[in-house]
Amino acid sequence: MKKWLAGVLILLASPVYAGENILYYRSETGDYIGQGKEKTYTDADLTFSASKNYDNGVTVSMENFTDTPFLWWDANFAAPGDVLLQVGVYENATRFPFQASNVPGLDFSGDGRGCNELTGRFEVKEIVYGAGDTITSFAADFEQHCEGGEAALYGSVRYNSDVPVETGDQCQATVAALQAQVESLQGQVDALQAQRDALQAKIDGFDIDGDGEYNGTDRCPDTNAGASVDDSGCSLTQYCKQQTTKRRCIKADWQHDELGVALPHDCKVVKTGRTTFNCESILSGKIDLVP
Structure with a gap:
């Protein structure tokens, strides 16, 4: 070559x-x-x-x-x-x-x-x-x-x-002329990347759903207005939907995002078939949602 x-x-x-x-x-x-x-x-x-x-x-x-x-x-x-x-x-x-x-x-x-x-x-x-x-x-x-x-x-x-x-x-x-063109284009790419990074930093500093968690650390950027959220910006309903296995669902601890707390738990298993299930939030008032 x-x-x-x-x-x-x-x-x-x-x-x-x-x-x-x-x-x-x-x-x-x-x-x-x-x-x-x-x-x-x-x-x-x-x-x-x-x-x-x-x-x-x-x-x-x-x-x-x-x-x-x-x-x-x-x-x-x-x-x-x-x-x-x-x-x-x-x-x-x-x-x-x-x-x-x-x-x-x-x-x-x-x-x-x-x-x-x-x-x-x-x-x-x-x-x-x-x-x-x-x-x-x-x-x-x-x-x-x-x-x-x-x-x-x-x-x-x-x-x-x-x-x-x-x-x-x-x-x-x-070769020198071509190299100069490459270096010039690389400079333009670097400048555009810097602009992108600056813009992303601004976006991360916004709170698009108004839940008190900035976009950069908000795991649930589409929380409904006025909903209570945990320290990752997720409401109880959103948090339970993120659980992916029955075991995780049963051991979920919404406010602290911990999976090692067995009781009380914030999500319940709802069967939808023989082998399928959903994790849904417990809203019956039987548990205290605020630690």
Whole structure:
């Protein structure tokens, strides 16, 4: 996930090249193909050509055999099933041209180095087919890993394309900008939380049912007006309804909210069926409700 996020951050940066043939790659430490380097090549460095390959994909060749040392790179892309490559994202790619028929093919190699086994992904951003096997315009970004390794090579290929390429130079600035946005949003969240806490404190300080118990500690905030309540803000009727078992009902002590007092008790068991019962308050006057 972190590896892919790093690639995404590159794509979020501001463009620095557009409207020309470009090869750009950023190789992580441990990557065999790019040797841990970051490189950008244009028409001034390499001769670019593009054509359809035998999997109905695209091969972009980039070379310079005039200057020394010689430079040559090839980038191959293919869709699953040998169908024509189209604009879109291609996941779970393996090494071209040895990929299975149900997965995309990808290979970036050159300078005498290539992967024996390869995994990766790529996104075709632009493709315009010409006559026959010719390619008029092509743009793709890719990520590949050699031999099942963690180290990645992130790259971009442009052929007669105006789709911009973003290099890793802007990555840190982009991360800093995103971090600043996160911190700003967190500050707003903290401020809203403080307002909420202050409002809740005010609400807890009210006595919405007027029984003398503030909302923050009132277990029964809907007591009828004028009803006597215990120290948790519950009337006798409300208190008995809160008891959940026969034993609790029999041992209930309304004024003190204690369950260990056997007699006198303030709630009585009223059967409503063979196995069900209700706890109701004793209002017969047989017991003193005020301790």
